[in-house]
Amino acid sequence: MAPVGPIGLIALRGSEDFTEKVNFYLNKRRSEYQQEQIVNTYPGFFREDYTIPVENARFSSGEGKAVVKNTVRGHDLYLISDIMNCSCTYKMFGTDNRMSPDDHYQDLKRVILACSGKSRRINVIMPFLYESRQHKRNARESLDCAFALEELYELGVANIITFDAHDERVANAIPLAGFESLPTTYQIIKEMYRQVPDLCFSNGKFMIISPDEGGIGRAMYYASILGVPLGTFYKRRDYTRVVDGKNPIVAHEFLGESVEGMDILIVDDMISSGDSMIDIAREMKERGARKVFCAVTFGLFTEGIDNFNKAYEEGIINKVFATNLIYRRPELLEAPWYADVNLCKFVALLIDAINHDASLSNLINPTEKIKNLLATKEKIGLNPEELKP
Missing domain, CATH: 3.40.50.2020 (Rossmann fold)
Structure with a gap:
């Protein structure tokens, strides 16, 4: 053509x-x-x-x-x-x-x-x-x-x-x-395999978490394609007040099965200030989660990264995956807990x-590529150099 x-x-x-x-x-x-x-x-x-x-x-x-x-x-x-x-x-x-x-x-x-x-x-x-x-x-x-x-x-x-x-x-x-x-699902999962060699996506060992009801569709796709359970939070807000243009969050309420001993992946479209992400990660650790990973398409970090540095030092968050589609501050790229996903x-x-x-169908829908990636990892291990973009 x-x-x-x-x-x-x-x-x-x-x-x-x-x-x-x-x-x-x-x-x-x-x-x-x-x-x-x-x-x-x-x-x-x-x-x-x-x-x-x-x-x-x-x-x-x-x-x-x-x-x-x-x-x-x-x-x-x-x-x-x-x-x-x-x-x-x-x-x-x-x-x-x-x-x-x-x-x-x-x-x-x-x-x-x-x-x-x-x-x-x-x-x-x-x-x-x-x-x-x-x-x-x-x-x-x-x-x-x-x-x-x-x-x-x-x-x-x-x-x-x-x-x-x-x-x-x-x-x-x-x-x-x-x-x-x-979507950036395939690229994020591929980078997770590269960064975490002992990662195991299997039922009983791994769980996907949606930070709110608005992102449940995105989390459902991750959970379905990986064959692992799904949990979600909903944000209880104070609708009597408006702070910075929105109703402040009072608490995060969890809906899902036990996370004890599991690795957790919290998925969202973006990290803005990151306060909600850290609150959810802390809640997961208190419920007995083993490791907590975060995956977003856009890492804005509008309030800086000090709170994530502290959460990493306390063992609350193990790794944050975000793409290079937007500007990332130099201090973010140097952070030991940050993983850059190349698009x-x-x-x-x-x-x-x-x-x-x-046709863009094969590029837009990453399902087949993710299935091939999971099959390759399960059968013969993973060679990062041979992975599709």
Whole structure:
């Protein structure tokens, strides 16, 4: 199948390192294509560098503009935006300002406007979906995520790719556009095998825990594919007060069978402050759990990592697995309890498939890959170098 057009990778501010690695894997994959003569050669199909430089300039007043440095005419563009990168700054009236998700989103729209009418197609890869936590309306509230998706669609974006969206039903806001929310289950389980050699996913030795009722679907998938029991917590809140825009949690109530002597995996879409995750891990240890692992797609750690350092030293948490889809602070990457899950190669495969308008079913649904991984581990042990991305 012929590609839609030459690939152009555009890294928004804060996504340069991730995009550079995606470019490396994309180059490697297409080099293998040519060696095996799987596809015909098309203009621009194989290049050393698929990236297209852009400049998101800021004026001293805080206003901005986007300038694309190379031609994008006829290209199939993939704009990669990490809206959670808090390390990016800009000058405003002589003061350093950290870029918020709003700033990153505005820069994304500026780049889209700079490319509109010239490129063949525009695709947005936004690992952490903008305003995804504001996905539904309670009382008189804004519907930020739905409106942002409509806005991107109206700007001419053909496909929006995200990972583990807080609520995938936000796709209903743009029923005519391409929207994919991809799981990271396989990559996390693969990294767990690499980091914990004696890990044993078997009934009676392992258990999956959902930290709240909202994430029960995600935890059910883990439990079902691994064939282990499932437990869940529900958050008892004080609905008479509002603190930082939400009702404070009074207690975490557990629903499930005994966890005594079991290894526990707490799964969620993100760690924000991490207080709830640590409270649940402590509850599991008090109930007799052997080891406690945490697995999330996005490790934000908005309040820093001191509380996790303390929990690790106290033996409450053994390991936290999170992906490299968003910015991770240097101190987090150096923490002995943190394990980084690499998604760069997977994103490169995704881009290559979309560029050919090929089916994404095998990439989106990780069930078969997980089954093969479990079978390989059980029969002949695990060779990490032979694992699929």
